[in-house]
C-alpha cells in the first residue's frame with residue numbers, strides 16, 4: 001500500500017522492457033503512489049521485449065518511440081498528453097545501450113560508429129526528450145525529470161567501456177538543462193546513480209555477476225535493487241523534493257563513499273570492524 005505521494009500526477013516512463021527493468025519497478029511504484037502513467041520504449045522492444053504484456057498487466061498505454069528520433073518523441077508527447085488528459089508532471093529516462101559492449105569490443109579497440117550510437121541512445125536521447133517536451137510545453141510547472149546513471153561516469157570501471165562517457169554526458173545534461181527548465185518552468189532535473197542491478201542491460205556487461213557480488217560486499221547496506229530504486233524515484237517525483245535539482249544522487253547502499261572494506265580483503269562478511 002502506498003502513501004498517495006503521486007496522487008493526481010501524470011508521468012511518462014521510458015525503458016521498461018521486462019519485469020527486471022528498473023523502469024518497470026519505477027512504473028509499478030509510481031502507480032502504487034497514485035500516479036497515472038504511460039510507458040514507452042523503442043519499436044524493437046515491442047517486437048522482442050515484454051513491454052506490451054507489461055502495459056496490459058498494469059492497465060496502461062504503451063507508445064512506441066525510438067528515443068533517438070525527434071519525430072518519434074514529438075509523437076510520443078502529443079499522444080501522452082492526450083491519453084493522460086493534461087500536462088506531464090514527471091518523466092523517467094531509463095535507457096542505456098552500448099554496441100561496443102554488446103560486441104565485446106574493449107576500450108582500447110572501440111568502433112567509433114558504435115560509439116556514436118551509444119552516445120545517441122544512452123545520452124543524447126535525454127537532451128532530445130527534454131527539448132521536445134519543453135518545446136511542446138508538455139510539462140507541468142514544478143515537474144520532475146529523472147535519468148538513471150552509473151558511478152562509472154565519475155570513476156574508472158574498466159568493463160563499462162564508452163558507457164562511462166555516455167553517463168558523464170547524461171549527468172551534464174541534467175545540470176545544463178536543469179538550469180533552463182528551472183528558471184523557466186520550476187522543473188527539476190536529476191540523475192540517480194544506481195547500484196549494479198540484475199537486468200538485461202546490466203547483464204550485457206562482461207564479468208557483471210562477479211562485479212555485482214564485489215559491489216554488494218563493498219557497500220555497507222549491500223546493493224540497492226530495482227524495487228528500492230523505484231521507491232527512491234517516487235520520492236523525487238513527489239512534492240516532497242521540490243527544491244532538489246541538477247544533482248547526481250547516489251542510490252547505492254553507500255558504495256560511492258567507500259574507500260576500502262576490510263571484509264573484502266579478509267574474505268569475511270562486510271561488517272568486519
Ligand SMILES: NC(=O)c1ccc[n+]([C@@H]2O[C@H](COP(=O)([O-])OP(=O)(O)OC[C@H]3O[C@@H](n4cnc5c(N)ncnc54)[C@H](O)[C@@H]3O)[C@@H](O)[C@H]2O)c1
Pocket residue numbers: 014015016017018020021022023041042045065066067068093094095096097121148149150193194195196197198199200201202203
Ligand atoms: N542494471 C544496472 O546495473 C544499472 C546500474 C546503474 C544504472 N543503470 C541504468 O539504468 C537504465 C535502465 O537499464 P536497466 O538496467 O533497467 O536495463 P533494461 O535493459 O531493462 O533497460 C534499458 C532500456 O533501454 C531501452 N532502449 C534501448 N534503446 C532505446 C531506444 N533507441 N529508444 C528507446 N529506448 C531504448 C531498452 O529497450 C530497455 O528498455 C539505463 O540507463 C542503465 O544504464 C543500470
